[in-house]
Amino acid sequence: MKILVVGASGLLGQHTVTQLQRRGHVTTALARTDRPGIDHALDVSAASVGDWREVLAGHDGVVFAAGLDDRRPLRRPAYPTLRRANVEPVVALLTAARQEGLTRAAVIGSYFTCIHRHHPTWHLAIRHPYIRSRVEQAQEGRAAAGPNLPVAVLEVPFVFGAAIGRRPDWCRPLESWARSRWPLYAPDGSTAVTSARHVAEVAVTALEHASGEDLPVVEDNLSWQDMIARVASAVHRARPVRRLPSAVLRTALHLAGSLESLTGHQSGLTLAHLPDLLLHDLHLDPGPAAGLGLPGRPNLLDTAIAESLGR
Structure with a gap:
């Protein structure tokens, strides 16, 4: 296959x-900025359907691994910015892919769409602009693709791993804290986690199978205490992780939200409602994605944690 990434x-x-190249596929690499290894430089937030058609011509499939995450405070209101980054480019891309006759696509999204699907009474897409953008990304992207272009949506949780010049942004403050002499605290609740390599394995296999499913991508479900403890161990500063009382977390995030409002900013995950999310068990069941990794290979999470921390 020939795949645009x-x-x-x-x-x-x-x-x-x-992972595509390891499996013998031909790749075209596209990014916002021209650099070694990039075949096309294109601002995806400004690209038209015509721009995408020109790039997509001759390809069998496409992977969308761009967009804006939930950890960057934005000018209030945050939703229009998130829509321009996460929804509109996917709609234009998949419209062009349908018109060019591509036969498969994968969108790397967020595990919050899975949690939203399984817990509709939490009203996550109403409370959090980032989650709304990811839900609409999947819905509107598939509508643009039409019935003959299957679109797999990878629902990705916290990711560990590294690549050239890239580590997860959220790892840096966590690493600094773990290396310090400060005590470690974590609230109740838990999250799914995975490695960047596993996400890539699932994406490539989904393309090979022309899957159009929602694919939760998970290698483990960890309590917040377990996750912070594993990071501390990886930087050789293992020590107990104490329980952070829920009331302290709620107060801290409420104050942070008030400060955001005063400065005219808003997070993709609304801070006033964030404790209600973090204090739950945000677990994933891999479901259809369970068979889309590489069979027989060991769990890569510990290796990926070390790579995330520059070890």
Whole structure:
């Protein structure tokens, strides 16, 4: 197959290109900025359907591994910016892919779409602009692709791993804290986690199978205490992780949200509602994605944690 990878200079994009090439596929790497290893430079937030058709001509499939995550405070209101980054480029891309006759596509999204699907009473897409953008990304992207272009949506949780010039942004403050002499605290609740390599494996296999499913991508479900403890161990600063009272977490995030409002900013995950999310068990069942990794290979999570921390 010949596959276009959008966002090929990012952490997940680089791993996806590598995994495609390992399996004998031809890749075209596209990113916002021209650099070694990038075949096309294109601002995806400004690209028209015509721009995408020109790039997509002659390809069998496409992976969208770009977009804006939930950890960057944005000017209030945050949703229009998130829509321009996460929804509109996917709609234009998949419209062009349908018109060019591509036969498969994968969108690397967020595990919050899975949690939203299984817990509709939490009203996540109403409370959090980032989650709304990811839900609409999947819905509107598939509508643009039409019935003859299957679109796999990878629902990706916290990712560990590294690539050239790339580590998860959220790892840096966590690493600094773990290396310090400060005590470690974590709230109740838990999250799914995975490695960048596993995300790439699932993406490539989904393309090979022309899957159109929602694919939760998970290698383990960890309590927040377990996750912080594993990071501390990886930097050789293992020590107990104490329980952070829920009331302290709620107060801290409420104050942070008030400060955001005063400065005219808003996070993709609304801070006032974030404790209600973090204090739950945000677990994933891999479901259809369970068979889409590489059979027989060991869990790569510990290796990926060490890579994330520059070890």
